[in-house]
Amino acid sequence: MQKLFNKFKNRNEPRTATIQPGGESFEVPKNRTLLQAANDKGIDFPQHCTVGTCGSCRCKLLEGEVRPLRDFSYTLTRAEISDGYILACQSMLKGDVVVELESRGELATQPAERFTANITSTGMLTHDIMEVSVQLDRPLTYTAGQFADLLINNGLEGFARHRSYSFSCAPEVGGSSDLSFHIRRVSGGSYTEWLFEKDRTGETLELHGPNGSFWLRADDAPILCIAGGSGMAPIKAILEEAAAHHIKRPVTYLFGARAQRDLYCLEEMQALAKQCPTTLQFIPILSEEPEGSSWTGKRGLVTEYINPAAVGFDLKGCHTYLCGPPVMIDAALEVLECNQVPTDHIHYDKFLDSRQLEIES
């Protein structure tokens, strides 16, 4: 009886989670996920979707056991799961745990804060991607690759007011007040429909950031960047920052788009390649460009170009940075896994479109 009581008591007792490096410990009540408990305690933990789809809260389980609310394999690769990675937003603790956050200790990020953002200009980059520039009420310090949440305060009931977008430019020293974002129109998504409906210059948004742990890790290894659509934004910011710091690592950037009308930032990429002539190779790849068109570049899926001959270096030793829609990231992760790229060297930011978020929220 006592044994049963102890078991029952044990089940209901809060668990303890410890985060490495740093050894910060906190209680996790039995009805809270690891991420919720970390947020309750004000602990800085990378996150984005909070529903198990983006992979931002990925961490390595060093000790203990968790119960997944949603199968991790929906988001994590087989290699990540067998290496012990879990999603904090989908993890209920079975007992005390120790987890490792790879972003910790590499860079001290600014805690997210709220800012007032005034839209200073908008301009179409492609037929469905808009650049939105804002000016903040004070400078924001972030790292290239991170994102911010943008909130629209239009007073409409049932309106999807909040979306996350990556900073599209490298930050300025001392913080940036002028920021820009690449926002893709999603048909039926109330947030982007509002934004694209008419010129929103002069409107005020609320910005919460910086967020995320997608940034360039210090190392000498070659870098493979892979992006699709508006996933261009954080990769562009990362490459701009790398160029500003005169990083000499070989970089190959595979950018996937459907057709020529979906390509953008080509001049910026060419300028960056000129700035780093021996290190940056930018390869746009079109998957649905009509045969016989004026396009003379690469055709197919970006995944067809994830091989040593196309990227120009050995994949096993490279570090990879991916940003784009889940279908592209998942396919690329499989190819990287087949090419034995170590899980620890793969960093990605999977974004969901607003309609998907509306369904999931």
Ligand code: FES
């Ligand atoms: S925050 Fe956990 S998967 Fe997105």
